[in-house]
Amino acid sequence: MTISVYTDAEQRKLSRIFPDLLRSRHLLLDLVSKELRARYRNAAMGFVWAILQPVLMMSILTVIFGYIAFGLPQRGTGKSYAIFLLCGLVPWQFFSSALVLGTQSLLANGTLIKKVYFPREVIPIAAVLNALVNALIGFATLAIVMVVLEGVDSISIHWLYVPAILGIQVVLVMGLAMMLSAWNVYYHDVGYMLEVALAFGFYASPIIYALPNNMASLPVSPTVAQWLYRLYMLNPMASLITLYRDAICKSVIPDIGLFAWAAFLAIVIFLLGLYIFRRHAPTFADHL
Amino acid sequence: MAIIQIQNVTKTFRLRRGAQTLLTKGGLRALWRPRERLNALDDISFEIEPGRSVGIIGRNGSGKSTLLKIMAGVTVPTSGSVTVRGRLVSLLELGAGFHPLLTGRENIFLNGQILGMSRAQMQRAFDDIVEFSGIADSIDNPVNTYSSGMFVRLGFAVAVHTNPDIFLVDEVLSVGDEEFQRRCRSRINELRQQGKTIVFVSHDLNIVNALCDDVILLKKGQIVSRGAPRTIIDLYLRQLGREISAGSTTATFYQGAIVLAHGGLTITQSVHLHTQTHIDHMWAMSHDMQWDDAIVEDGCLRATGRSHRYPYRQHWELRPAGDDTFVFKVWFEAFEPMDIQEYNVSLGLRPEYTFWQTEHASGAFPPFDPKETEWRHVNRSYTSARTVGAGGENLPSVQIEATGQSESFRMTLINTGYEQHTRVLQAMRTPDGSQGLHFEKGRFLWFEGLVRVKKDSECSGTV
Numbered sequence: 001m002t003i004s005v006y007t008d009a010e011q012r013k014l015s016r017i018f019p020d021l022l023r024s025r026h027l028l029l030d031l032v033s034k035e036l037r038a039r040y041r042n043a044a045m046g047f048v049w050a051i052l053q054p055v056l057m058m059s060i061l062t063v064i065f066g067y068i069a070f071g072l073p074q075r076g077t078g079k080s081y082a083i084f085l086l087c088g089l090v091p092w093q094f095f096s097s098a099l100v101l102g103t104q105s106l107l108a109n110g111t112l113i114k115k116v117y118f119p120r121e122v123i124p125i126a127a128v129l130n131a132l133v134n135a136l137i138g139f140a141t142l143a144i145v146m147v148v149l150e151g152v153d154s155i156s157i158h159w160l161y162v163p164a165i166l167g168i169q170v171v172l173v174m175g176l177a178m179m180l181s182a183w184n185v186y187y188h189d190v191g192y193m194l195e196v197a198l199a200f201g202f203y204a205s206p207i208i209y210a211l212p213n214n215m216a217s218l219p220v221s222p223t224v225a226q227w228l229y230r231l232y233m234l235n236p237m238a239s240l241i242t243l244y245r246d247a248i249c250k251s252v253i254p255d256i257g258l259f260a261w262a263a264f265l266a267i268v269i270f271l272l273g274l275y276i277f278r279r280h281a282p283t284f285a286d287h288l
Numbered sequence: 289m290a291i292i293q294i295q296n297v298t299k300t301f302r303l304r305r306g307a308q309t310l311l312t313k314g315g316l317r318a319l320w321r322p323r324e325r326l327n328a329l330d331d332i333s334f335e336i337e338p339g340r341s342v343g344i345i346g347r348n349g350s351g352k353s354t355l356l357k358i359m360a361g362v363t364v365p366t367s368g369s370v371t372v373r374g375r376l377v378s379l380l381e382l383g384a385g386f387h388p389l390l391t392g393r394e395n396i397f398l399n400g401q402i403l404g405m406s407r408a409q410m411q412r413a414f415d416d417i418v419e420f421s422g423i424a425d426s427i428d429n430p431v432n433t434y435s436s437g438m439f440v441r442l443g444f445a446v447a448v449h450t451n452p453d454i455f456l457v458d459e460v461l462s463v464g465d466e467e468f469q470r471r472c473r474s475r476i477n478e479l480r481q482q483g484k485t486i487v488f489v490s491h492d493l494n495i496v497n498a499l500c501d502d503v504i505l506l507k508k509g510q511i512v513s514r515g516a517p518r519t520i521i522d523l524y525l526r527q528l529g530r531e532i533s534a535g536s537t538t539a540t541f542y543q544g545a546i547v548l549a550h551g552g553l554t555i556t557q558s559v560h561l562h563t564q565t566h567i568d569h570m571w572a573m574s575h576d577m578q579w580d581d582a583i584v585e586d587g588c589l590r591a592t593g594r595s596h597r598y599p600y601r602q603h604w605e606l607r608p609a610g611d612d613t614f615v616f617k618v619w620f621e622a623f624e625p626m627d628i629q630e631y632n633v634s635l636g637l638r639p640e641y642t643f644w645q646t647e648h649a650s651g652a653f654p655p656f657d658p659k660e661t662e663w664r665h666v667n668r669s670y671t672s673a674r675t676v677g678a679g680g681e682n683l684p685s686v687q688i689e690a691t692g693q694s695e696s697f698r699m700t701l702i703n704t705g706y707e708q709h710t711r712v713l714q715a716m717r718t719p720d721g722s723q724g725l726h727f728e729k730g731r732f733l734w735f736e737g738l739v740r741v742k743k744d745s746e747c748s749g750t751v
Binding site for chain 2: 002003004005006007008010011012026027030031034035037038041042111112113114115116117118282283284285286
């Protein structure tokens with residue numbers, strides 16, 4: 001027989017998170033698969049959109065930044081710039097769509113949360129996993145684009161690092177999604193702020209340009225440049241996109257220091273997100 | 289051991305600060321002031337034994353829904369603890385977890401998992417769910433193509449087939465069509481017989497009365513009383529409504545119905561003393577109208593109710609006229625010219641009332657047929673009459689007498705359906721011709737009559 005005890009302290013215990021999640025893993029998978037099926041059900045082209053979206057974005061940005069716009073460093077020629085761009089774009093789209101979906105997820109499932117008890121973590125995590133499925137399609141698309149533009153040889157063994165980097169990104173995004181979705185329940189301002197932050201983040205991350213390593217080209221003293229670089233690297237997507245590029249575009253072993261830094265940042269944010277979420281989760285229903 | 293144990297539960301809400309508060313209540317400084325607090329539940333303790341069905345009643349804001357949410361684990365108490373021994377499913381707003389774009393089939397599995405069932409368990413229950421919900425034909429259509437009735441049916445079917453030990457029921461029985469409501473109620477009765485524990489929250493006191501062993505009355509987050517349904521419901525009605533008395537008979541107004549009690553014993557039930565109006569082939573009951581708080585002035589009770597659907601109001605007046613007798617007047621106020629097929633004043637009585645009498649005939653009420661869901665006329669009188677009365681063993685006799693009007697009424701007697709289990713005395717005003725009753729804009733006296741309650745149970749002695 002299941003005995004449930006509901007007290008304020010009990011429900012907010014961090015140690016309960018993992019058993020709770022373990023018990024609801026099937027629910028989690030079901031939520032993800034149903035959401036995916038539902039998302040494309042009423043679209044005539046269905047899943048094709050998951051491929052088409054990053055490709056179209058890439059085409060637009062390649063035309064703008066590759067042919068028309070400014071002399072950004074290391075942008076390369078048309079073809080290689082397109083791949084370079086897609087390499088940053090696919091992880092960024094995963095990041096931004098997971099955060100947008102994740103942040104809104106608790107509000108979107110408000111009626112459910114108000115009526116039924118289940119571990120609330122399931123909701124933002126399902127949203128992130130949803131975005132992850134699209135990201136996987138995005139990476140597959142990237143590989144196909146590389147083969148089409150530069151031949152089969154352009155796919156190197158270093159692709160094997162991609163799952164590890166993606167793993168770090170998933171941990172990071174889950175942490176952020178839990179944090180933001182919890183705050184968004186209390187203040188919907190969070191959702192609006194996120195949109196602005198993502199618009200800024202797109203340019204503050206090395207997507208359309210390469211990582212300005214050590215900022216040497218800036219007209220400031222080396223010390224200031226060093227600090228600017230550190231500040232820039234506080235953006236977790238900066239290191240992640242650079243790692244992806246190392247593995248996919250440059251076909252080299254990703255920078256181990258950068259890798260460690262990204263992993264550290266992701267784990268800290270994940271634990272923080274989990275802590276914040278669990279502290280607020282028991283009373284979400286009162287605020288939705 | 290108690291299946292649900294509530295110990296010293298207090299739930300405090302801090303009122304939220306939105307832009308609205310900032311704009312209206314002292315601007316940004318409001319951010320530094322502590323937020324206002326509201327105790328929805330105030331140190332409540334009680335236990336529910338396995339196999340009992342317990343009703344929770346109380347006004348809006350008395351903490352009923354909060355209590356139910358805490359039992360369901362949807363939210364946690366600010367202090368105190370809730371212990372639930374067994375699996376619990378809440379029928380709060382059915383189909384809450386349905387995804388509109390997914391098919392009924394997909395939603396059954398998803399909803400089952402949300403309610404804590406495994407896929408295999410749902411697979412086994414699947415056929416029963418489809419059968420019970422009666423939507424086998426559309427099971428593979430997206431649920432956003434379903435009617436609201438189908439939606440609720442499917443939600444209910446999934447919930448009851450997850451085989452929990454405890455059900456929380458919140459106003460569910462007021463949705464869907466009549467047929468579905470009947471099935472719901474009989475299903476809940478089945479669950480009771482299977483020894484499931486059921487907790488009800490409802491405004492519908494008839495359902496609470498019919499389905500509960502035990503009722504808890506809440507007021508401002510505290511338990512006022514707990515006991516047998518009729519005792520607690522009477523207490524609640526007395527607390528709620530306005531009350532006047534004539535001799536040892538009291539009349540209490542409660543949202544479009546008047547409850548009569550004689551010497552502390554409530555003799556009316558279900559619909560109590562009320563009116564019904566037949567417009568556009570639909571019966572509108574007075575308790576579905578929007579009623580102002582009744583007022584008692586000079587020993588006279590007055591109330592005004594407005595129809596939600598049609599442009600009219602009703603004004604009621606109940607005045608004591610000697611021992612155990614009231615004068616009941618009903619005015620109809622049309623805001624524009626209206627056509628009405630017929631209307632009546634009816635009195636719902638306890639099932640222990642066994643015989644009836646009008647000035648033309650008399651007889652015994654037949655027993656209630658368990659299969660009957662509709663109201664059934666006991667007498668077929670098409671001649672106008674002025675009085676109708678009923679009596680029963682150890683019960684005071686009750687009589688309605690139409691007075692002071694030239695219009696004729698037909699006095700009829702009715703057995704309600706099995707679930708309601710109520711005898712009804714009815715003074716029915718029907719049109720003289722076939723074209724219905726036409727009312728111009730204005731206020732009309734619809735009914736004036738006496739409601740008499742007498743101690744002796746000899747019906748013949750009173751009529």
